[in-house]
Amino acid sequence: MTLESPKPASADAGVVGLAVMGQNLALNIADHGFSVAVHNRTTSVTEAMLAEHPAGTFGPGYRGKGPGGLVGCESVADFVSALKRPRVAIILIKAGKATDAVIDSLAEHMEPGDVIVDGGNAHWDDTSRRAEALSAKGLRFIGSGVSGGETGARFGPSLMPGGDREAWPVLEPIWQAIAAKVDARTGKPIEGAAPGKTVDDENAEACTAFIGPGSAGHYVKMVHNGIEYADMQLICEAYDLLRTVLELSPAELSDVFKAWDDTELDSFLIEITADILGQVDSKTSKPFVDIVLDRAGQKGTGKWTSVASLDMGVPAPTIAEAVFARAISSFKDLRVSASEVLDGPESPEFEGDRAQFVEDVRQALYCSKICAYAQGFGLMAEASKENNWDLDFAEIAQIWRGGCIIRAALLHEITLAYRERADLPNLLMAPAFVEAVDNAQDAWRRVVATSALQGVPTPAFSSALAYYDSLRSARLPASLLQAQRDYFGAHTYERVDAPRGEFFHLDWPEKERPEVQA
Ligand code: 2AM
Numbered sequence: 001m002t003l004e005s006p007k008p009a010s011a012d013a014g015v016v017g018l019a020v021m022g023q024n025l026a027l028n029i030a031d032h033g034f035s036v037a038v039h040n041r042t043t044s045v046t047e048a049m050l051a052e053h054p055a056g057t058f059g060p061g062y063r064g065k066g067p068g069g070l071v072g073c074e075s076v077a078d079f080v081s082a083l084k085r086p087r088v089a090i091i092l093i094k095a096g097k098a099t100d101a102v103i104d105s106l107a108e109h110m111e112p113g114d115v116i117v118d119g120g121n122a123h124w125d126d127t128s129r130r131a132e133a134l135s136a137k138g139l140r141f142i143g144s145g146v147s148g149g150e151t152g153a154r155f156g157p158s159l160m161p162g163g164d165r166e167a168w169p170v171l172e173p174i175w176q177a178i179a180a181k182v183d184a185r186t187g188k189p190i191e192g193a194a195p196g197k198t199v200d201d202e203n204a205e206a207c208t209a210f211i212g213p214g215s216a217g218h219y220v221k222m223v224h225n226g227i228e229y230a231d232m233q234l235i236c237e238a239y240d241l242l243r244t245v246l247e248l249s250p251a252e253l254s255d256v257f258k259a260w261d262d263t264e265l266d267s268f269l270i271e272i273t274a275d276i277l278g279q280v281d282s283k284t285s286k287p288f289v290d291i292v293l294d295r296a297g298q299k300g301t302g303k304w305t306s307v308a309s310l311d312m313g314v315p316a317p318t319i320a321e322a323v324f325a326r327a328i329s330s331f332k333d334l335r336v337s338a339s340e341v342l343d344g345p346e347s348p349e350f351e352g353d354r355a356q357f358v359e360d361v362r363q364a365l366y367c368s369k370i371c372a373y374a375q376g377f378g379l380m381a382e383a384s385k386e387n388n389w390d391l392d393f394a395e396i397a398q399i400w401r402g403g404c405i406i407r408a409a410l411l412h413e414i415t416l417a418y419r420e421r422a423d424l425p426n427l428l429m430a431p432a433f434v435e436a437v438d439n440a441q442d443a444w445r446r447v448v449a450t451s452a453l454q455g456v457p458t459p460a461f462s463s464a465l466a467y468y469d470s471l472r473s474a475r476l477p478a479s480l481l482q483a484q485r486d487y488f489g490a491h492t493y494e495r496v497d498a499p500r501g502e503f504f505h506l507d508w509p510e511k512e513r514p515e516v517q518a
Contacts, residue, residue, distance in 0.1 A: 002047070003043065003046065003047065003050075003072045003073065003074045005078055006037065006071045006072070006073055006078055006079075006081070006082035007071075007082070008081045008082065009081070009082070009083065009084045009085065010035065010037075010071060010082055010084070011035045011036060011037035011071045011082045011083050011084060012029075012034040012035050012036065012084060012088075012174070013029060013034055013036055013037070013083070013088040013089075013090060013174055014036065014037035014038065014039065014073075014079055014080075014082065014083050014087070014088065014089045014090065015029070015036060015037070015038050015039075015089075015090050015091075015092060016038075016039050016040070016076075016079065016089060016090070016091045016092070016093065016102055016106070017040065017091055017092040017093040017094075017102070017120075018038055018039075018040035018045050018046055018049050019045075019092065019094075020150045020153075021092045021119070021146070021150060021153050022038075022040075022092035022093075023038075023049055024150050024151075024153035024154035025090065025092060025119065025146070025153045025154075025157075025178070026038050026049075026070065027053060027058050027059070027070075027154060027195070028153060028154050028155065028156070028157075028178045029069075029174055029177075029178055030058055030059035030069035030070060031058055031059050031178075031193075031195065031196055031197075031198060032174075032177035032178055032198055033059070033069070033177075034069060034174060034177075035069040035070075035071060036069055036070055036071065037071045037073050037079050037082040037083055038050075038070055038071065038072055038073065039072075039073040039074075039075075039076065039078075039079040043074050046072045046073070046074070047072065049070070049072075050070060050072045053070065057195065057196075058195045058196050059196055076105045076106060076108075076109060077109050080106065080109035080110055081109075083114075085111075085113070085114070086113045086114050086115060086140075086170050087110055087111075087114040087115065088114075088115045088117065088170055088171060088174070089106050089110070089114070089115070089116050089117065090117040090119055091103070091106070091116065091117065091118050091119065091120065092119045092120055092146075093120055094120065095120045095121045095122045095123070095126075099118060099120055099122060099126070099130075100130070103116060103118070103130060103134070107134065107137055107139055110139055111138075112137070112138030112139065113138065113139075113140065114139055114140065115139075115140045115141075115142065115164075115167040115170050115171060116134060116139060116140070116141050116142070117141075117142045117143075117144055117161070117171060118130070118141070118142070118143045118144065118218075119144050119146045120146075121145075121218075121221070121299070121301060122143055122218050123218070123222075123304060124143070124215035124218040124219040124222060125215070127141075127143035127162075127163070127214070127215035127217075127218045128214050128215040130143070131143065131163050131164065131214055131215065135164065140163075140164040140166060140167035140170075141163050141164055141167070142161050142162065142163040142164060142167050142168070142171060142217070143161075143162055143163050143215055143217050143218040144159055144160060144161035144162070144163075144175075144217050144218075144221075145158075145159065145160030145161075145211075145217050145218055145220060145221020145222075145224065146158075146159060146160075146221075147159075147160070147221065147224055147225075147403065147404035147405060148180065148403045148404050148405065149405070152180065152403050152404065155180075155193035155194070156178065156179060156180030156181060156193050156199070156207070156402065156403050157178070157179060157180060157207075157403045157404070158179065158180055158207040158208070158224075158399050158400055158402060158403035158404035158407070159175050159178075159179045159207065159208035159399070159403075160208070160211050160217045160218075160220045160221045160224070160396075160399065161175060161208065161210055161211060161217045162210070162211040162212050162213065162214065162215060162216035162217025162218065162219070162220070162389075163213065163214065163215075163216075163217060164213075165210065165213060168210045172210075175206075175208045176206045176208060177198070177206075179206040179207045179208040179399075179402075179403060180206075180207040180402035180403025180404075180407075181199045181201065181204035181205065181206055181207070181402060182204070182205050182207060182398075182401045182402040183201070183203050183204070183205075184203045184204070184205040185203055186412070187398075187401045187409070187411070187412030187415065188401075188409075188412075189401065189402035189403070189407060190204055190402070205398070206399075207398075207399040207400070207401065207402045207403045207404070208399055209392070209395045209396075209398070209399055211389075211391065211395075211396070212384070212389035212390060212391055213388075213389060214387060214389070215387075216384075216387070216389040216391065219308075219380070219383055219389075220380060220391070220396055221301075222301050222304050222305055222308070223305055223308075223376045223379055223380050224376075224400060224404060224406060225301035225302060225304075225305065226301065226302050226304075226305025226306065226316065226319040226376055226379075227319065227372055227373060227376040227406055228269075228302075228405050228406050229298075229301075229302035229305075229319060229322040229323060229326075230318045230319045230321075230322045230369075230372035230375075230376075230460060231267075231269055231369060231372060231406055231408075232269060232322070233321070233322035233325050233326075233459075233460040234318075234322075234365055234368050234369055234372065234460045234461065234464075235269055235270065235273050235365070236325075237451075237456075237457075237458045237459075237460055237461050238361050238362075238364070238365045238461075239253060239257075239273070239277070240456055240457075240458075241361055241447065241450070241451055241456050241458065242256065242357075242358060242361055244454065244456050245350050245357065245450060245454055245456065246350060246354055246357060246358070249287070250277045250278070250287035250288075250289050250290070251277070251278060251287070253277045254274050254275075254277035254278035255274075256358060257270055257273045257274035257277060258274040260274075260362055260365075261274060263362065264366060264409060264410065264413075264436075265362065265365060265366060265369075265408075265409075265410075266408065266409035267406070267407065267408030267409065267410070268405060268406070268407045268408065269405065269406070269408070270408075276288065276289060277289060293332070294329055294332065295329050295330050295332050296325075296326040296329045296330065297326070297330075298323070298326050302319065302322060302323040302326070303323050305319050305376075305379070306319055306320040306323050308379065308383070309375075309379050312379070312382050312383065312386070314378055314379050314382045315375060315378070315467060315470075316375040316376065316378070316379050317375070317463040317464075317466070317467055318368065318371055318372045318375055318460050318463045318464045318467060319372060319375055319376065320463075321459040321460050321463045322372075322459075322460055324459065325457075325459050325460065344455035345453060345454060345455045347454055347455060350450075350454075352450075357447075357450070359443065360443035360444075360446050360447050361447055363440035363443035363444055363447075364440070364443060364444040364447035364448070364461055365461075366410075366436070366440060367436075367437050367440050367441060367444045367464065367465075367468070368444070368460060368461050368464035368465070369410065369464075370410070370427065370428065370433055370436070370437060371428065371464035371465075371467050371468055372460070372464060373410070373414060373427055374426055374427035374428045374433075374467075375467065377393055377396075377414075377427050378426060378427075380393070380396070381393070392418075392422070393414075393418040393422065393424070394415050394418035394419045394422065397411050397412075397414040397415040397418060398411075398415045401415065413432060413433075414427065414430075416432070417430035417432060417433065418430075426471065428468065428471060437468065441468075444461075444465060445465065447461065448461055448462050448465050482494075486505055486506060486508075487506075487508050490505055492504060492505045492518045493505070502517065503517070503518040504516065504517055504518060505518050
């Protein structure tokens with residue numbers, strides 16, 4: 001099969017980069033009645049996609065309303081000329097230099113007013129740079145977070161677009177159409193999208209909204225991933241505690257997680273955890289979770305979130321601990337040799353109430369999860385202030401309720417909390433969460449104490465609890481710390497009884513240690 005030159009100005013939008021995400025997003029767009037130009041550097045990939053998806057197997061054609069909506073384009077010039085104006089070119093390329101190469105080649109052929117959308121996992125610094133460079137050429141740039149993996153891309157992702165606000169009305173109809181849908185009344189995802197079959201429900205709310213200028217969209221997507229790291233690690237710690245302390249089998253734990261999915265923990269990650277724990281390895285008949293090597297990989301977005309929090313001095317310890325937990329897991333050989341040398345506690349048999357412990361772990365998971373979200377939203381709040389993004393947190397929580405990996409009932413509660421008070425100083429201070437954590441904190445503390453006594457590592461649970469306790473401490477030992485800094489480095493201190501911003505220093509080596517105002 002060879003590609004014919006496309007009819008000029010025949011496509012509503014275009015997708016460049018036809019790896020899994022690009023193909024699925026293009027098919028999703030076509031399903032919603034748009035005609036989509038598709039292009040890939042290696043033409044055989046474009047040809048294979050068209051061969052695999054002939055007209056009538058997806059899109060309006062599937063519903064008998066017309067031909068399939070894909071227009072294959074061999075060259076970038078063909079691709080650009082195939083687009084109706086203002087042109088919308090969506091790129092889904094491996095983040096990094098390749099994205100710049102593709103943007104440059106598109107920019108060569110595009111005209112002022114045309115729109116380039118980067119749907120890859122770009123670092124937000126790169127997005128800022130690209131937005132500026134393109135705007136100088138009169139082109140409009142949108143950096144959009146796309147979450148939900150390949151199934152999300154195909155049948156409804158969560159979409160976090162940011163950048164040129166004037167380009168949004170051009171992209172909005174497409175993004176609204178293809179995004180995941182939730183029921184506005186309950187906040188629960190509406191399932192049922194399939195090839196050629198879209199969600200038609202009068203209560204459907206699309207999981208997308210314009211996030212803010214510049215790199216706001218990619219920043220918010222990065223924080224989403226940071227929260228995802230924490231969420232996954234917390235679930236793993238809950239599993240590990242119940243398995244180690246109560247000696248529950250993976251099959252039994254699958255039932256525990258299934259039951260938890262009917263509580264306030266209701267989420268995609270809990271659901272897949274129950275499914276994974278029930279899986280048996282076909283080769284060995286052992287629980288699948290036991291034959292997977294305990295070394296976790298990472299692509300870097302959790303690290304970016306942690307680095308951003310360190311750079312800004314905003315605490316996100318549970319997210320960072322989740323990244324470190326993956327790091328320590330990767331030192332498998334070191335851990336194996338250390339396990340032969342380093343002893344843990346005697347590990348006395350658990351003598352408490354077993355059912356109570358299961359419930360305690362559930363409550364600990366819920367509280368810790370709220371803390372991880374509080375950290376993520378705290379980070380976004382600070383970034384919003386610093387960059388003048390004017391982020392709308394109710395809207396961000398709202399578009400995370402469906403399509404993305406962290407979709408969860410909790411996000412509906414967070415949406416409501418920010419709708420009630422947009423300038424909430426910290427998520428934990430929303431009345432609903434004040435009460436929820438207060439009711440569960442005894443259980444949470446018992447779990448962290450048990451993990452320490454039994455030697456089960458729970459970096460995320462423990463750091464979340466420390467975050468909560470630090471946050472609710474009107475006075476921290478930082479007074480002593482600042483005194484130490486003044487002692488050895490003359491770094492000065494403020495007094496509790498003097499206005500903020502007035503600094504003092506104690507002349508420590510002097511016998512009388514006089515205080516001087518700095
Ligand atoms: P390819 O099929 O020609 O390799 C994910 O890697 C996607 O990014 C693929 O569609 C890949 O195209 C594309 N890609 C990677 N590097 C690229 C580059 N420098 N220019 C254009 N596309 C690139």
